[in-house]
Amino acid sequence: MTDTDIIVVGAGPAGSCAAIAAAKAGKRVVLIERGPFPGSKNMYGGVIYPRILDELIPDWFEHAPIQRWVVRRSTMLLSDTGAFNIDYRSNAWGQAPYNGATAYRPDFDNWLAQQAVAAGAELICSTTVTGLLRDAQGRIKGITTDRPDGDLTASVVIACDGVNSFIAKDAGLYKSVDASNYTLGVKETLSLPKSVIDERFGVRDNQGVDIEILGGTSGVNGGGFIYTNLDTIALGVVLKLPKLSAQKKRPEEIIAELKRHPAIAPLIEGAEVIEYSAHVIPEAGLDMMPKMVADGLLVAGDAAALCLAAGIWLEGVNFAMASGMYAGQSAAQAVTAGNTSASELQSYTKKLNETFVLKDHKKLRKIPHLVLSDRVQHKYPGFVTGIVERMFRVENPHPKPGVRRILREERKKAGISLMDLVRDALTGLKGFG
Amino acid sequence: MSLESLRAANNIERDNTWAEISFQERIDTAEFRIHERAHITVNGDSCRGCTTRECVVACPANLFVPTSDGGILFNYENCFECGTCYLVCNQAGAITWTYPEGGYGIVFHRT
Amino acid sequence: MTIAVCLKWINASGQTDVDDDRFMGFSYADQAALEYALRVAENTNDEVIVVTAGPVGAEAVLRDAIARGAHRAVRIDIDRSHDSATIAQAIAQVVAHCALIWCGDYSSDRGSGSVPAFIAAELSFAQALGLVEIQVPADSLHPIRALRRLDGGRREQLEIHGQAVISIEGSTARLRRASLKGSMAANKQAIDIVTVNQVAIETPPTRAYRPRARTIAAPVGSSALDRVKQITDTSSAKGHGETVHLEPREAAELIVNKLREWGYQS
Numbered sequence: 098m099t100d101t102d103i104i105v106v107g108a109g110p111a112g113s114c115a116a117i118a119a120a121k122a123g124k125r126v127v128l129i130e131r132g133p134f135p136g137s138k139n140m141y142g143g144v145i146y147p148r149i150l151d152e153l154i155p156d157w158f159e160h161a162p163i164q165r166w167v168v169r170r171s172t173m174l175l176s177d178t179g180a181f182n183i184d185y186r187s188n189a190w191g192q193a194p195y196n197g198a199t200a201y202r203p204d205f206d207n208w209l210a211q212q213a214v215a216a217g218a219e220l221i222c223s224t225t226v227t228g229l230l231r232d233a234q235g236r237i238k239g240i241t242t243d244r245p246d247g248d249l250t251a252s253v254v255i256a257c258d259g260v261n262s263f264i265a266k267d268a269g270l271y272k273s274v275d276a277s278n279y280t281l282g283v284k285e286t287l288s289l290p291k292s293v294i295d296e297r298f299g300v301r302d303n304q305g306v307d308i309e310i311l312g313g314t315s316g317v318n319g320g321g322f323i324y325t326n327l328d329t330i331a332l333g334v335v336l337k338l339p340k341l342s343a344q345k346k347r348p349e350e351i352i353a354e355l356k357r358h359p360a361i362a363p364l365i366e367g368a369e370v371i372e373y374s375a376h377v378i379p380e381a382g383l384d385m386m387p388k389m390v391a392d393g394l395l396v397a398g399d400a401a402a403l404c405l406a407a408g409i410w411l412e413g414v415n416f417a418m419a420s421g422m423y424a425g426q427s428a429a430q431a432v433t434a435g436n437t438s439a440s441e442l443q444s445y446t447k448k449l450n451e452t453f454v455l456k457d458h459k460k461l462r463k464i465p466h467l468v469l470s471d472r473v474q475h476k477y478p479g480f481v482t483g484i485v486e487r488m489f490r491v492e493n494p495h496p497k498p499g500v501r502r503i504l505r506e507e508r509k510k511a512g513i514s515l516m517d518l519v520r521d522a523l524t525g526l527k528g529f530g
Numbered sequence: 531m532s533l534e535s536l537r538a539a540n541n542i543e544r545d546n547t548w549a550e551i552s553f554q555e556r557i558d559t560a561e562f563r564i565h566e567r568a569h570i571t572v573n574g575d576s577c578r579g580c581t582t583r584e585c586v587v588a589c590p591a592n593l594f595v596p597t598s599d600g601g602i603l604f605n606y607e608n609c610f611e612c613g614t615c616y617l618v619c620n621q622a623g624a625i626t627w628t629y630p631e632g633g634y635g636i637v638f639h640r641t
Numbered sequence: 642m643t644i645a646v647c648l649k650w651i652n653a654s655g656q657t658d659v660d661d662d663r664f665m666g667f668s669y670a671d672q673a674a675l676e677y678a679l680r681v682a683e684n685t686n687d688e689v690i691v692v693t694a695g696p697v698g699a700e701a702v703l704r705d706a707i708a709r710g711a712h713r714a715v716r717i718d719i720d721r722s723h724d725s726a727t728i729a730q731a732i733a734q735v736v737a738h739c740a741l742i743w744c745g746d747y748s749s750d751r752g753s754g755s756v757p758a759f760i761a762a763e764l765s766f767a768q769a770l771g772l773v774e775i776q777v778p779a780d781s782l783h784p785i786r787a788l789r790r791l792d793g794g795r796r797e798q799l800e801i802h803g804q805a806v807i808s809i810e811g812s813t814a815r816l817r818r819a820s821l822k823g824s825m826a827a828n829k830q831a832i833d834i835v836t837v838n839q840v841a842i843e844t845p846p847t848r849a850y851r852p853r854a855r856t857i858a859a860p861v862g863s864s865a866l867d868r869v870k871q872i873t874d875t876s877s878a879k880g881h882g883e884t885v886h887l888e889p890r891e892a893a894e895l896i897v898n899k900l901r902e903w904g905y906q907s
Contacts, residue, residue, distance in 0.1 A: 133663075137636075202641055203638050203663065222632070242632070245817075245819075274617070276618050339618065341588050370559055372641060376612050
C-alpha cells in the first residue's frame with residue numbers, strides 16, 4: 098500500500114493542473130512545493146493564456162488573480178537609436194472569452210494551487226524533493242524529501258519541478274544538458290501610478306499591453322519585453338546563455354541599456370525598481386525535450402522543456418497547464434487500471450501529440466533557432482529600421498529613392514547576403530506555417 | 531551600443547539619463563530567506579584552471595567574485611536559484627548545485 | 642500537565658503593515674520558545690498547546706507548530722488591533738490552567754515584549770522574561786534553569802518553580818523541522834477556536850502617554866562656573882556611585898530614596 102496514489106512535485110501551473118485533474122478523477126494526490134507558498138519561486142516574462150483552464154475550472158476568469166487583459170500586442174525591432182514597431186490592438190481580447198493576461202506569478206500560481214486543494218489534493222509547502230525512490234526493478238515508487246521522515250510512496254510521480262528538473266535528470270530522461278538550449282530571463286518590476294501607465298500605453302481600466310522586443314540586448318542574442326500590470330511595469334531581457342558570458346556584459350547592464358533606449362526610456366521615466374528577479378528558460382523547444390514518461394513517472398511543464406519561444410509567440414504557462422492537466426489525467430487512468438508502467442502512461446505522450454502542446458512545437462521547431470540566430474539578432478533589426486528610416490525621411494530637394502534601391506543598399510549596409518535573406522525568409526515562412 | 535555613443539546620438543546630457551541604482555540596491559528589492567547551509571558550493575581549485583569565468587559574467591545575482599589568487603569567491607545568500615551558473619560552467623565538478631532547504635531562499639512577490 | 646506556547650502571527654517578510662497569508666509566519670523568538678517548550682515537554686511528558694490570537698489565516702502558524710510536535714492548538718478569534726493588555730487578557734484566560742507559558746520575548750513587527758508580562762500579571766504567575774539560555778531538565782522532578790540578560794553583559798541565573806510565564810530571545814534555539822508525515826497530519830488536525838465573546842474582555846481605560854517630569858536638584862557650588870560645570874561637565878565622574886552593605890529591605894528603601902532625591906521618581 099502506497100502513502101498516496103499520485104505525488105506531484107512542484108506547485109507551479111503544471112503541478113497544480115496535474116493535481117486538479119488527478120484529484121477530480123478521484124485519486125489521492127499530494128502536491129509538494131519547495132517554496133513557502135506556491136508561486137514564491139516563480140517569475141516569467143510574460144503573458145498567461147488561460148483558456149486551457151476551461152476544462153478544469155470553467156469559471157476561472159471570474160476568480161483568477163490577473164493584473165490586466167492584454168489588448169495591445171506589439172513587436173518592436175530596435176536598432177541603436179531607432180525603433181520599428183508593429184502594433185495591434187483589439188479590445189475584444191479584454192472581454193469574454195478573453196485572450197492573454199498579465200499576472201504576478203506568486204498570485205496566480207498560489208490561486209491555482211488553492212484550486213487543487215479545493216479539488217481534494219493535499220498541498221505540502223516548504224519541502225524540497227531530493228530524489229526518487231525506486232523498487233528492486235528500478236521502477237519509480239516515490240520520492241525522498243529534505244524533511245525528517247521524508248520519504249513518500251505513490252503509484253505515480255508527476256515531475257513538475259521546473260526548468261532545472263533534477264527529477265527528470267535523475268530518472269535519466271534528459272540525454273544531455275547543453276547550456277545553448279537555455280536562456281536567462283532577468284526582469285525588473287517597475288512601479289508607476291496606474292493613471293500614468295494607462296496614459297503612456299493608451300489603455301484604461303484593466304486593459305494591458307504586451308511589447309516583445311528584438312534587438313536592444315547589447316549585442317547578446319536574446320530579446321526584451323515590456324508588460325503592463327495594474328500599477329507596475331515588468332521590463333526585462335532574455336539572454337542566450339553561452340553568448341552572454343562571451344560578451345562580458347552583465348545581465349543588469351543589458352537591462353539598463355535597454356531602459357536608456359530612446360524608444361523605451363519615455364515609457365518608464367520616473368519608475369522605481371521594486372523587485373529584481375531572474376529565472377532560466379528552456380528555449381530550444383522540441384530539440385531539447387526529454388523523454389516524458391518512465392515507469393511510474395511523468396514529466397510536465399518547464400521540467401519537460403514545454404516552453405514555446407518562437408519569436409512572435411512566447412508562451413509557457415499555457416503549455417505547463419495543459420501538459421500538467423494531461424499528465425494528471427493519464428496518471429489517474431493508470432492508477433485506476435492498476436498499471437503504472439511506462440507503456441500504460443504513454444497515453445500522456447499520445448495526448449501531447451494530439452493537442453497544441455506538441456503540435457505547436459513541431460510546427461515551430463525551427464523558429465527558436467532562427468530567432469536566436471546571429472543574423473536575426475544582429476543584422477535584421479538594423480536592416481529593417483534602416484529601410485524604414487530612409488523610406489520616411491524626406492530629403493528635399495532630393496527626390497525619393499526607390500524602395501528597391503533602399504532595400505539593396507540597406508541589405509549591403511547590414512551585411513546580409515541575398516542568399517541568406519531568402520533562406521531565412523523561407524525558414525520563417527515554413528516554420529510559421 | 532555604448533552609453534557614450536547613445537548620448538552623443540541623442541544629444542543627451544548626463545543628467546538626463548536614467549538614474550541607475552547600485553547593484554546592492556537592486557538585489558535588496560528581492561526577498562531572500564537565508565538558510566545556514568550553503569545550497570551551492572564552488573570548488574575553488576577547479577576555478578583556478580578556468581580561463582573563461584562564465585559564471586562571473588552570467589550570474590544575475592552577481593554571486594561569483596574572482597579573487598586575486600585566481601580563485602572564485604562565492605556567496606549563496608542572494609541566490610535566485612535559477613541554474614545559470616551550473617549551465618554555463620565548463621569545469622566539471624566546480625559547482626555543486628542543489629535547491630535550498632524547503633521554505634528558504636528566494637521569495638518572489640510581484641514577478 | 643500542560644504547557645502553552647504563544648505564537649504571534651506576523652509578516653515573515655518583514656513588512657510590518659501587510660497582512661497577506663502567503664508571507665506570514667512567526668518570529669525567531671517565538672520559534673525559540675516553541676523549540677524549548679517541545680524539548681521540555683519531551684522530558685517531562687507534558688502536553689504542549691499552541692495559542693495564537695488572530696483571524697483564520699493565523700491557523701497556518703498553529704498547523705506549522707503541530708507539524709513540529711505540538712499536541713493541540715487554540716486560535717483566539719480576536720481583532721489584532723487590540724492593545725497588548727487586551728490580547729494578553731484573552732490569552733491568559735485560555736492558558737490559565739497551564740504550568741508554563743512560553744513566549745518569544747518580543748515579535749519582530751514592532752513588538753514591545755509586553756504581552757508576556759501582561760499575561761503573568763493577569764494570572765499572578767511568576768515571570769522569567771528575556772531569557773537567553775535554558776537548561777532543559779531531565780525530568781519533571783527537576784526545575785528549569787535559565788539565564789536572563791542583564792545590562793552590561795551580566796547574566797542572572799534563574800530557577801523556575803511553579804506556574805510561570807517564560808519569554809525567550811530569538812535565535813537561542815533552532816526550531817526543529819517538521820517531518821513530512823507530521824506536516825500531512827497537521828493539515829487535518831482540528832483547531833479549537835475561542836471567540837472573543839467567550840473571552841470576557843475588560844478593556845482598561847487608556848490615556849495618552851505623557852512622560853513624568855523629572856526634577857533635578859539644584860547644583861551646589863560657590864561660584865557660578867562651578868555650578869554650571871556640575872550640570873554640564875561630562876569628563877569628571879558625577880558620582881551617584883556609593884557602595885553600601887545592607888539587608889534587602891533597607892537596600893530597596895535606600896535605592897528608592899536616592900532615586901527620588903536624584904529626580905528619577907516623584
